[in-house]
Amino acid sequence: MNTPIVQLSSIRKQFGSAPVLDGLDWQVMPGQVIGLLGRNGAGKSTLLECLLGLRELDGGAVRIYGEDVRNLLDATRARIGYVPQKSDLFDWLTPRQMLDYFKALYPRWNEAKVKGLLEGWGFDGLMQNKAISKLSGGEQQRLSIIRALGPDPELLILDEPVSSLDPVGRRDFLRELIDGVIEHGTTVVFSTHILSDLERVALDIAFLKDGKIALQGQLDELLEGARRVVGPGAVLDGVRLAGEVRRQRGRDGSVSVVTHGGAALGTVGSQPGVRVETMSLEDLFIEVTG
CATH class of the missing domain: 3.40.50.300 (P-loop containing nucleotide triphosphate hydrolases)
Incomplete structure (x- = not known):
């Protein structure tokens, strides 16, 4: 039905x-x-x-x-x-x-x-x-x-x-x-x-x-795909990730991107200075509703 x-x-x-x-x-x-x-x-x-x-x-x-x-x-x-x-x-x-x-x-x-x-x-x-x-x-x-x-x-x-x-x-x-x-x-x-x-x-x-x-x-599926990608603005500014939820720039010029399309990060996660973090439901709640 x-x-x-x-x-x-x-x-x-x-x-x-x-x-x-x-x-x-x-x-x-x-x-x-x-x-x-x-x-x-x-x-x-x-x-x-x-x-x-x-x-x-x-x-x-x-x-x-x-x-x-x-x-x-x-x-x-x-x-x-x-x-x-x-x-x-x-x-x-x-x-x-x-x-x-x-x-x-x-x-x-x-x-x-x-x-x-x-x-x-x-x-x-x-x-x-x-x-x-x-x-x-x-x-x-x-x-x-x-x-x-x-x-x-x-x-x-x-x-x-x-x-x-x-x-x-x-x-x-x-x-x-x-x-x-x-x-x-x-x-x-x-x-x-x-x-x-x-x-x-x-x-x-x-x-x-x-x-x-x-x-x-x-x-x-949301928790399996939820990722926080943090790295230099020079790397992430020109990249749009699948399922982006939130994008922020830190005072030091770094960029944090939250996405629920973790399987589609491609080669971004392997770039110098970039780290990819998994997220809990609490993390996702804070990012989506913040």
Whole structure:
């Protein structure tokens, strides 16, 4: 199946006079697991909210499963799970009351999965009958994840889903995400600042910068091809490398070029004074979004 599940075309969104998304084009294919990366304030949450129709666009269009996001059928909405960065739970209800409410809305609600997650994540009988407003931030985030996973979504959107979880909670969530979601072919878009988590989960990486997707590709291929080439300006000034991401000149006249086309460096790496360095995901993140 080569038809995108999500298609964003020339998306524009600004707050006041400041553009956040600027003519952004993006698509998500069935079964992709995409890690969305960007600096603080780059617009990751805004992008995900626009994708889901939770923010009105200033321009462009979004289609999910071929439907305009502004007019999704109820059956289509039922195929989507979402964990926002900030909890939006009905905090005057108890966890059990809230989950029963959503159970009535979703025809494919997986009660067995919900029960297993509640038990595995520490929601005993007493906890399930406690007002959500009385739960800790981590407990509320776990509950938000359970709500999103309950209907067995085909498309799962996660916006910093582990920001309030301790290391044990993060480990449990990632295990469930891998074993209970990704292994079943669910399409996932996962925004996080914890790069080690992303490396365990994501198969594709997309970098958001200046309101556009600056770079996207399979994680393994990007890291395999990512190189930093440093050498004299006299050597590198006249050379354009495949997949250039960033080019800088140092005070000493040296030039640093970051590329994700490492296999196409040719003879540049063997020139006098030139060194070629491999890069980690953190290195690539800093260079692409810097």
